Amino acid sequence: MPILILIFVFVFGLIIGSFLNCLIWRLHEKIPLIPFTKGGDKWKRSYCPKCRKQIAWYDNIPVLSFIVLRGKCRKCGKAISWQYPAVEFITGVLFVVSFYLSYRVAIYDLSFIIKLIRDWFIIAVMIVIFIYDLRWYLILDVITLPACVIALIINLWLNYSWQNLLISGIIGGSFFLIQFVISKGKWIGGGDIRLGLLIGLALGWPGVLVAIIISYFIGSAVGLSLIAFGKKKWGSEVPLGVFLAVGTIITLFWQTQILNWYLNMF
Numbered sequence: 001m002p003i004l005i006l007i008f009v010f011v012f013g014l015i016i017g018s019f020l021n022c023l024i025w026r027l028h029e030k031i032p033l034i035p036f037t038k039g040g041d042k043w044k045r046s047y048c049p050k051c052r053k054q055i056a057w058y059d060n061i062p063v064l065s066f067i068v069l070r071g072k073c074r075k076c077g078k079a080i081s082w083q084y085p086a087v088e089f090i091t092g093v094l095f096v097v098s099f100y101l102s103y104r105v106a107i108y109d110l111s112f113i114i115k116l117i118r119d120w121f122i123i124a125v126m127i128v129i130f131i132y133d134l135r136w137y138l139i140l141d142v143i144t145l146p147a148c149v150i151a152l153i154i155n156l157w158l159n160y161s162w163q164n165l166l167i168s169g170i171i172g173g174s175f176f177l178i179q180f181v182i183s184k185g186k187w188i189g190g191g192d193i194r195l196g197l198l199i200g201l202a203l204g205w206p207g208v209l210v211a212i213i214i215s216y217f218i219g220s221a222v223g224l225s226l227i228a229f230g231k232k233k234w235g236s237e238v239p240l241g242v243f244l245a246v247g248t249i250i251t252l253f254w255q256t257q258i259l260n261w262y263l264n265m266f
């Protein structure tokens with residue numbers, strides 16, 4: 001594979017990652033995403049969250065600016081969050097991995113492009129959910145619900161049967177709905193139900209099941225480690241969306257391999 005394509009994909013991922021940081025910040029600060037709409041007068045170019053001064057374009061280059069500025073705002077000298085370069089870098093890497101995995105097995109027609117766009121879309125959504133749930137223990141409907149519609153449309157376009165997507169959507173949503181009802185909303189929040197639905201519509205059957213199982217494995221491993229190192233206590237609130245986002249991306253990449261590995265055990 002030409003290395004130039006991979007570099008191009010990586011840079012594209014960095015730019016999308018930069019956009020995701022901006023999206024996360026604006027969602028949290030309730031700043032409109034588009035200028036000239038209702039409340040759009042509050043819309044501004046990217047600015048430093050600490051001193052609120054606008055950031056020049058040359059200080060807003062993904063990852064590079066963070067390194068050049070040594071992680072500090074040029075205007076006020078306060079530290080810039082690690083989240084910014086980390087999200088940009090991870091988005092770049094995940095875009096490259098997804099491109100590489102699709103490229104190896106693809107027949108180069110329109111469906112290759114559509115599948116790639118779907119995978120990048122799901123990755124981007126899961127990164128936003130990961131960061132938002134990690135920082136603020138919240139899964140936003142304004143992210144999950146539109147993503148459900150888009151994932152459904154793209155997957156139908158990719159010739160998933162509507163029966164498959166209906167079943168996997170119901171499984172994903174009801175898995176969390178049942179726990180929500182049993183625990184009267186103590187174990188999990190309503191946002192998890194919508195995220196379950198999204199995972200179902202994004203991955204189809206049996207991907208939804210694989211993603212949930214992997215997420216619970218990772219969640220238990222991380223949870224037990226945090227308890228062992230005294231960082232958390234039994235019964236601490238768990239940002240489930242963080243683990244579901246990771247499980248979804250892993251399943252998106254390696255669903256076939258995971259299923260084969262599992263079936264070969266018997």
Ligand SMILES: [Zn+2]
Nearest residue numbers: 048051073076
């Ligand atoms: Zn500043």
